Amino acid sequence: MQYRNCGNSGLKLPLLSVGLWHNFGGSKGMSSESKKILFTSFDAGITHFDLANNYGPPYGSAEANFGKVMQSDFKKYRDEMIISSKAGYDMWDGPYGEWGSKKHVIASCDQSLKRMKIDYVDIFYSHRFDPNTPLEETADALESIYRSGKALYIGISSYSANKTREMIKILNSRGIKLFIHQPSYSMINRWIEKDLTKTLTKNGVGCIAFSPLAQGFLSNKYLKGIPRGTRVSENSSFSKNLITENNLKIINNLNSIAKKRNQSLSQLALAWVLNNKAVTSALIGVRTVAQLKDNLAALNNLKFTKDEIKKIDKNAKEGNINLWAPSSSY
Numbered sequence: 001m002q003y004r005n006c007g008n009s010g011l012k013l014p015l016l017s018v019g020l021w022h023n024f025g026g027s028k029g030m031s032s033e034s035k036k037i038l039f040t041s042f043d044a045g046i047t048h049f050d051l052a053n054n055y056g057p058p059y060g061s062a063e064a065n066f067g068k069v070m071q072s073d074f075k076k077y078r079d080e081m082i083i084s085s086k087a088g089y090d091m092w093d094g095p096y097g098e099w100g101s102k103k104h105v106i107a108s109c110d111q112s113l114k115r116m117k118i119d120y121v122d123i124f125y126s127h128r129f130d131p132n133t134p135l136e137e138t139a140d141a142l143e144s145i146y147r148s149g150k151a152l153y154i155g156i157s158s159y160s161a162n163k164t165r166e167m168i169k170i171l172n173s174r175g176i177k178l179f180i181h182q183p184s185y186s187m188i189n190r191w192i193e194k195d196l197t198k199t200l201t202k203n204g205v206g207c208i209a210f211s212p213l214a215q216g217f218l219s220n221k222y223l224k225g226i227p228r229g230t231r232v233s234e235n236s237s238f239s240k241n242l243i244t245e246n247n248l249k250i251i252n253n254l255n256s257i258a259k260k261r262n263q264s265l266s267q268l269a270l271a272w273v274l275n276n277k278a279v280t281s282a283l284i285g286v287r288t289v290a291q292l293k294d295n296l297a298a299l300n301n302l303k304f305t306k307d308e309i310k311k312i313d314k315n316a317k318e319g320n321i322n323l324w325a326p327s328s329s330y
């Protein structure tokens with residue numbers, strides 16, 4: 001594994017990190033394949049696992065299942081691991097179960113720690129921008145979590161460049177550094193290139209890019225239809241309506257470029273995200289150990305020629321697949 005310093009901090013993150021949004025939930029515990037994914041990841045040097053309060057389904061179950069594995073297997077490696085969680089999306093009933101109020105964010109962090117059976121998370125995020133809560137209040141919550149030692153580093157996710165700058169300023173005035181931003185980013189979702197990456201680099205903030213495979217769309221599997229056992233076939237978080245003729249054309253063209261580099265499309269997609277120097281880590285999801293291994297092999301070829309970049313730029317156009325755009329529209 002190769003590692004990059006997160007922004008101008010001393011903390012290194014692996015080039016690939018693994019997220020537990022899909023495939024790690026369930027009220028009967030984690031599947032044996034998912035456990036194997038965690039162990040294979042860690043053995044390969046993937047030290048960073050990303051969670052959130054409501055990952056499941058049901059909500060909370062990914063953290064609870066991860067907590068069981070922490071107890072049974074990972075406990076002795078806690079100091080070798082970077083574990084993150086987040087609060088902001090809907091989690092429990094009533095007005096305090098979501099968004100950016102101090103009440104929600106602090107209660108949610110406490111619940112996450114209990115479920116994961118750990119004393120602290122390495123990174124705690126405000127999961128989305130809340131237009132109805134003053135940013136000062138969300139910062140209050142993050143500050144409290146940070147000062148109480150429940151999180152070592154503070155992050156935000158899917159905030160616009162503007163709101164990121166505001167948050168950096170508020171935290172700075174309290175003597176706290178914004179450590180990391182977690183935006184969506186892939187070859188067909190390039191919104192961060194407009195001004196967010198500049199803001200992050202200028203302020204020494206790290207960037208962990210989520211859904212670098214566009215939820216699996218940037219892989220070989222959708223080139224010829226919709227196979228079973230995929231997010232699209234299961235009517236999950238990637239709608240088949242997003243597989244437009246235009247998007248199919250894009251992935252087929254990108255696949256031709258990948259082939260010339262002796263890479264799979266997903267390997268090209270990961271290498272390309274990591275070629276953006278503002279990006280610290282690419283945060284992937286995987287359903288199987290085989291997918292994980294395929295993705296790890298992307299690290300064998302991270303270099304691009306100018307000509308390749310030019311060709312990719314010509315084809316890697318906006319696919320309108322960014323489900324998180326509302327949060328960054330403020």
Ligand SMILES: NC(=O)c1ccc[n+]([C@@H]2O[C@H](COP(=O)([O-])OP(=O)(O)OC[C@H]3O[C@@H](n4cnc5c(N)ncnc54)[C@H](OP(=O)(O)O)[C@@H]3O)[C@@H](O)[C@H]2O)c1
Nearest residue numbers: 019020021210211212213214215216219230231284285294
């Ligand atoms: N901050 C936020 O708001 C936010 C939002 C979303 C995600 N995240 C974080 O980012 C993590 C990753 O998100 P994501 O799961 O959408 O990322 P992704 O890596 O873009 O997509 C993962 C999916 O792609 C497919 N896949 C992965 N490797 C493959 C391969 N080698 N060949 C073919 N298909 C492959 C699998 O789909 P199938 O299951 O269809 O096989 C897998 O479930 C999440 O777990 C979470 O931690 C954060």
